[in-house]
Amino acid sequence: MDLSLTEEQEMLKAAVRRFVDTEYPKETLLELQATGQNAPSEPWSKLAATGWLGIIIPTEYGGEGGSFTDAGVLFEELGRGPVPGPHISTAALGALAILEAGTEEQKRGLLPDVAAGRRTIALAITEADYQWDESDVQAIAATDGDGYRISGTKVYVYDAAAATDLICAVRTENRQHVGLALVPADAPGVSIRRLEGFAWNLAEVRLDGVQIGQSSVLSGRAMPGESPFAGGWLAVERAVANAIPLLCAYQVGGSQQVYEMSVEYSRTRIQFGTPIGRFQRVQDHIINLVNELDSARWTTYEALWKLDTERDAADSIHLAKTVSSVAYYNACNHAHEVHAGVGSTTEYGLTLHTTASRTLYQFLGDPRFHRRRLADALGL
Amino acid sequence: MDFEPRYTAEQEAFRTEVQEWLRDNIPTGIEHPADSSDLTYEQYQLRRDLGRRLGEKGWLWPTAPEEYGGGGLTVDHSVVLEEEIDGYNLSLPPYYDSGGRLGGNSILVWGSEEQKQEFLPKIFKGQIRTWQLLTEPEAGSDLANAKASARRDGDDYVINGQKVYVGSAHGSDYMWTITCTDPEGDRHHNLSWFMVPSDLPGISVFPMDLLSSAGESGAGSGVKNIVYFDNVRVPAKNLIGGENEGWKVATTHLELEHGTGGKIGRNWIVDRIFDYCKSNNRRGEPLSKDSDIRESLIDIYIDAEIGRLFQLRNYWMRHSGAQVTYEGPQASYFRKQSGLRIATGILDILGPAALTKDAQWGAGEGHIEAHQRAAIIALHPGGTTDIQKVIMSRRIGIGRQQRERAGALA
Ligand SMILES: Cc1cc2nc3c(=O)[nH]c(=O)nc-3n(C[C@H](O)[C@H](O)[C@H](O)COP(=O)(O)OP(=O)(O)OC[C@H]3O[C@@H](n4cnc5c(N)ncnc54)[C@H](O)[C@@H]3O)c2cc1C
Ligand SMILES: Cc1cc2nc3c(=O)[nH]c(=O)nc-3n(C[C@H](O)[C@H](O)[C@H](O)COP(=O)(O)OP(=O)(O)OC[C@H]3O[C@@H](n4cnc5c(N)ncnc54)[C@H](O)[C@@H]3O)c2cc1C
Numbered sequence: 001m002d003l004s005l006t007e008e009q010e011m012l013k014a015a016v017r018r019f020v021d022t023e024y025p026k027e028t029l030l031e032l033q034a035t036g037q038n039a040p041s042e043p044w045s046k047l048a049a050t051g052w053l054g055i056i057i058p059t060e061y062g063g064e065g066g067s068f069t070d071a072g073v074l075f076e077e078l079g080r081g082p083v084p085g086p087h088i089s090t091a092a093l094g095a096l097a098i099l100e101a102g103t104e105e106q107k108r109g110l111l112p113d114v115a116a117g118r119r120t121i122a123l124a125i126t127e128a129d130y131q132w133d134e135s136d137v138q139a140i141a142a143t144d145g146d147g148y149r150i151s152g153t154k155v156y157v158y159d160a161a162a163a164t165d166l167i168c169a170v171r172t173e174n175r176q177h178v179g180l181a182l183v184p185a186d187a188p189g190v191s192i193r194r195l196e197g198f199a200w201n202l203a204e205v206r207l208d209g210v211q212i213g214q215s216s217v218l219s220g221r222a223m224p225g226e227s228p229f230a231g232g233w234l235a236v237e238r239a240v241a242n243a244i245p246l247l248c249a250y251q252v253g254g255s256q257q258v259y260e261m262s263v264e265y266s267r268t269r270i271q272f273g274t275p276i277g278r279f280q281r282v283q284d285h286i287i288n289l290v291n292e293l294d295s296a297r298w299t300t301y302e303a304l305w306k307l308d309t310e311r312d313a314a315d316s317i318h319l320a321k322t323v324s325s326v327a328y329y330n331a332c333n334h335a336h337e338v339h340a341g342v343g344s345t346t347e348y349g350l351t352l353h354t355t356a357s358r359t360l361y362q363f364l365g366d367p368r369f370h371r372r373r374l375a376d377a378l379g380l
Numbered sequence: 381m382d383f384e385p386r387y388t389a390e391q392e393a394f395r396t397e398v399q400e401w402l403r404d405n406i407p408t409g410i411e412h413p414a415d416s417s418d419l420t421y422e423q424y425q426l427r428r429d430l431g432r433r434l435g436e437k438g439w440l441w442p443t444a445p446e447e448y449g450g451g452g453l454t455v456d457h458s459v460v461l462e463e464e465i466d467g468y469n470l471s472l473p474p475y476y477d478s479g480g481r482l483g484g485n486s487i488l489v490w491g492s493e494e495q496k497q498e499f500l501p502k503i504f505k506g507q508i509r510t511w512q513l514l515t516e517p518e519a520g521s522d523l524a525n526a527k528a529s530a531r532r533d534g535d536d537y538v539i540n541g542q543k544v545y546v547g548s549a550h551g552s553d554y555m556w557t558i559t560c561t562d563p564e565g566d567r568h569h570n571l572s573w574f575m576v577p578s579d580l581p582g583i584s585v586f587p588m589d590l591l592s593s594a595g596e597s598g599a600g601s602g603v604k605n606i607v608y609f610d611n612v613r614v615p616a617k618n619l620i621g622g623e624n625e626g627w628k629v630a631t632t633h634l635e636l637e638h639g640t641g642g643k644i645g646r647n648w649i650v651d652r653i654f655d656y657c658k659s660n661n662r663r664g665e666p667l668s669k670d671s672d673i674r675e676s677l678i679d680i681y682i683d684a685e686i687g688r689l690f691q692l693r694n695y696w697m698r699h700s701g702a703q704v705t706y707e708g709p710q711a712s713y714f715r716k717q718s719g720l721r722i723a724t725g726i727l728d729i730l731g732p733a734a735l736t737k738d739a740q741w742g743a744g745e746g747h748i749e750a751h752q753r754a755a756i757i758a759l760h761p762g763g764t765t766d767i768q769k770v771i772m773s774r775r776i777g778i779g780r781q782q783r784e785r786a787g788a789l790a
Binding site (some may be wrong): 089129130131135136155156195196197198199200202204270271272273281329333336337340341344345346347351355358359361362363364366367368372 | 515
């Protein structure tokens with residue numbers, strides 16, 4: 001047993017931390033939150049240039065061929081910002097969906113661009129009946145000559161406004177298959193509208209008779225003679241499952257950051273002539289916070305390890321998402337208690353995390369969804 | 381015991397009068413926006429105008445003494461008024477007036493007869509809107525550390541310093557302010573309160589950018605501000621409760637702010653989430669029929685009912701003259717913590733729809749989204765949850781030799 005990171009992982013961690021500190025200072029993050037647009041942007045081009053977006057893409061497709069744990073280290077550090085997407089959507093969800101669902105030709109065609117950040121992706125799955133189940137996908141791909149016409153409304157789509165391409169879950173006309181179509185975000189018939197408010201980088205995506213060719217269906221799982229959409233849902237479920245621990249790592253990074261902010265503040269803020277960290281009630285907030293953080297960290301890294309060692313990871317994935325979503329949410333709440341007034345101001349930076357924690361609480365399935373899946377995975 | 385308000389024939393007659401008056405006098409366009417920062421200046425003026433007309437009838441501060449411009453009405457009458465105005469999603473007063481509520485009560489207890497005559501009718505008749513200015517960068521929970529200074533100079537005091545997280549949108553007429561009148565003096569014996577006219581030279585107000593202004597009790601403030609005092613000359617007659625006697629006054633102010641006043645009313649956000657779940661479907665079934673959602677709704681309901689009863693109890697205790705100890709901070713503590721639990725429950729029920737004010741994809745016309753932001757920020761105003769616990773402990777009589785007594789209320 002060895003629960004430490006490898007030397008290379010430590011180096012990666014340090015490099016990403018330096019990168020985030022330099023390219024994504026608080027001022028930049030606040031500006032990005034106001035406009036909601038981390039891509040295209042200057043820091044985003046620099047992030048793409050590092051090659052990190054190809055971290056889990058195999059080298060034969062132009063990626064770095066790293067492990068899930070390597071990617072976990074990357075996303076944990078990005079989560080400290082929190083650096084807004086579309087990195088998880090592109091480098092984790094997008095890359096995994098193409099790896100799981102694409103044909104060999106599609107992988108060769110698409111993945112090098114994904115790895116280089118030339119193509120950024122958002123996964124458009126959820127609709128009005130908001131759940132992460134196959135039965136809730138109602139957008140239709142109707143046969144149209146050689147290709148298809150896609151119609152439907154996707155909603156609460158994370159990172160949609162920052163992506164060049166959308167991977168859309170769609171149902172065939174005969175309603176038999178749910179599969180995946182790659183749709184350029186600027187294709188005629190696509191309209192993307194940001195959802196305003198406390199939501200973090202969520203959008204509505206309208207698909208209004210969007211025309212795509214055969215080659216845009218991610219058809220790697222369809223048997224000869226089957227609809228090219230066949231097997232697509234299975235593939236995206238696997239992609240989402242494997243991306244979840246990476247999203248969790250991002251939540252771990254966010255929790256780590258608000259923990260460090262809170263410890264620092266409790267040492268320096270003076271009330272009643274003493275640092276507030278001397279008050280046991282403040283200590284309680286910080287202890288609750290670190291307990292959330294560590295719960296998220298160790299459930300997440302065990303899930304990543306299971307993926308890397310090709311163990312059955314279903315239970316750990318659902319456990320990690322349940323725990324990390326609650327942990328990041330609560331970590332922010334505890335941090336607000338420690339900071340009181342100053343934490344409410346946007347310029348302080350804590351609310352960047354509070355905002356992220358709410359949206360990520362439910363993205364890729366909320367705690368209740370994953371508790372049910374966990375019960376299934378445990379054979380209950 | 382009797383939890384049900386029993387209405388006498390006289391009260392019912394009064395209710396009819398109130399209903400008719402409100403029907404004729406509440407203008408359209410006064411509606412509570414989801415986020416109080418969206419309250420326009422015109423809406424604010426409509427509310428002020430309604431306040432003045434309520435004030436003329438003695439219905440703005442119904443139980444405040446008549447001799448100082450209040451309604452002089454009984455609690456029975458005020459219950460009816462509060463119930464009826466609540467039906468319009470308004471409260472009394474129908475705008476943010478924290479300094480009127482807390483300052484007015486403090487003046488009633490600690491002001492001289494002359495001061496009562498000067499300030500109270502303006503408050504109770506709705507002629508002025510007042511902010512409360514307590515917090516400073518270095519004096520949050522530790523209010524007694526207030527450093528904004530007031531130095532006597534002839535017939536005036538000269539105020540210098542800074543207050544933070546105070547006030548509202550659309551300005552104020554007066555600022556109810558605690559200052560330090562003896563920098564060398566002993567803690568708790570060096571503070572003094574002033575009613576400061578907001579238009580005095582040297583006062584500047586800068587809005588702050590917060591995640592939410594959190595809607596304290598009464599109407600939401602919309603915005604919190606930083607207020608700077610730069611050699612502001614305030615007439616000495618505006619000093620309330622005596623020089624260096626400010627802590628005494630503060631105990632009255634804080635007692636009310638910590639929830640001892642109690643209130644009667646619905647929990648608007650709970651009504652909204654219940655309505656929403658009954659009238660919106662997921663997968664062809666009303667949300668309220670889903671077993672997980674039912675569980676969450678009932679958790680929310682339980683929190684709301686306990687909160688309602690704590691407030692009802694405090695209202696009754698205050699108006700029946702019962703001896704209060706820890707009940708104020710208890711209600712405040714419970715309201716804050718349960719507010720956050722309710723927000724989490726709503727997020728569990730609605731998912732991302734709880735997080736956007738989008739007309740199509742949000743919920744409850746933006747009120748749900750605003751509540752998600754407010755619930756976390758509402759932990760702090762009027763004393764953090766930790767401070768509520770500290771006060772409860774002292775009132776229960778633990779941790780100190782002497783059990784602390786509640787602040788005096790009028
Ligand atoms: C099942 C069991 C097994 C045990 N086994 C062992 C053993 O093997 N060896 C051994 O030496 N002892 C043992 N103990 C004793 C144990 O260590 C003490 O009970 C414990 O340290 C608390 O001391 P106390 O009971 O005197 O309570 P107190 O110290 O009197 O505490 C009473 C209450 O005050 C609180 N409190 C006290 N001080 C503070 C403070 N500074 N800040 C905040 N809160 C405070 C406590 O949390 C508690 O709620 C055992 C106790 C139990 C119940
Ligand atoms: C939305 C909003 C509206 C507000 N409106 C007003 C207003 O209208 N007028 C006004 O004057 N002020 C207002 N405030 C300020 C508010 O009253 C203060 O934020 C609050 O009292 C806490 O002070 P602080 O922010 O300086 O936190 P601090 O006092 O610095 O507290 C930091 C942390 O230390 C803890 N702590 C401090 N002392 C103790 C102790 N003795 N024991 C245990 N824990 C302790 C706190 O609980 C908290 O966890 C508002 C604040 C907000 C956020």
